[in-house]
Amino acid sequence: MSLFNFTLTLSGVTSDTTGLEDALFSAGCDDALICFYGTAVYLEFDRYEENLTQAVISAISDIESSGIGARVESVDSTLLGLSDIAELTGLTRQAIALLKDGARGSRQFPGPVQRVKGNSPLWRWRTVVDWLASEGRIPADSPLISNARVLDNLNLALQLRASPEQSNVMHYLHQMEGKAVPRLHS
Template sequence: MPLFNFTLTLSGVTSNTQGLEDALYAAHCNDALICFYGTAVYLDFDRESDTLEQAILSAIKDIESASALDARVESVDATLVGLSDIAELTGVSRQAISLLKDGARGTGQFPGPIQRVKGSSPLWRWQTIVEWLIAEGRIPADSPMAAHAQTLDSLNLALQLRASRESQTVLHYFQGLNSRLLPGS
């Protein structure tokens, strides 16, 4: 069975939560390393499963079923990446990625960033970068990287929608956007 590595960010608990480690262990999260960023909690998993999706969904279920905690999973891995992240994830130097971004190498069609466009540390959607890598012939369409990027992106969208107090409004906007984009609408 394949081993999948992923990170889940939690809310409802902090580094000061009493019994955090014991509760997560009792909830079958013994394949995760508990980490902290300030007082925020995230878990680095190495979980065996048939698919990445099954591994992540089972980890979310385990965490959120921990009876002694009020933990909730907010996100899985980073779906927004900077140039250094792209370099690390693809095994290419940051300088090479920067040349691709600037159009000095490749076709000059590197995707534009979606956040911090004017800042010194712009961010890209990882899924968009992977789609571009496939289109450029830099990775095969059937690579695990492509499937994993899609899974992470979709799960994060679902987690964001679940967390939104305005999920019905978001769904309304989504339906409205889709009906305006359909031919004959």
């Protein structure tokens, strides 16, 4: 078994939820630190499991079976800023900034996907880590690559699960792929 560190963001509970800590502990989250951002709740896990997928899914199951109405909304570390990218890769922030600006490397650093016009744009971790491996900046067999893919896929599944518009989402996906789909009546 290996130790996996990850953060899960919750909905359905707040810092004011009665019995929050006890319920999560009793449900099997004794390996998590309960944290708050304002009244929002997130859990930082250090979980031993066979692989990252099993670690995250077992944590989701534990949280959602706690009986307090908690629901996992996301797994952290799929959208990151430059400092986060530097920290996860062990490169300096300056080295990452030089790659982003095209002063080093192939000048093909992936573009940000959120807050593009803001002071703190965000990059999709999976895309960045794949690019860093293709550039030889991290080893091609680095667990960062497979873990980024797992986190990305788990977040997509959590987003789809939370959407009341699942059929519309699938309809749009089929349209984007050029597949014939029946018209929706919205």
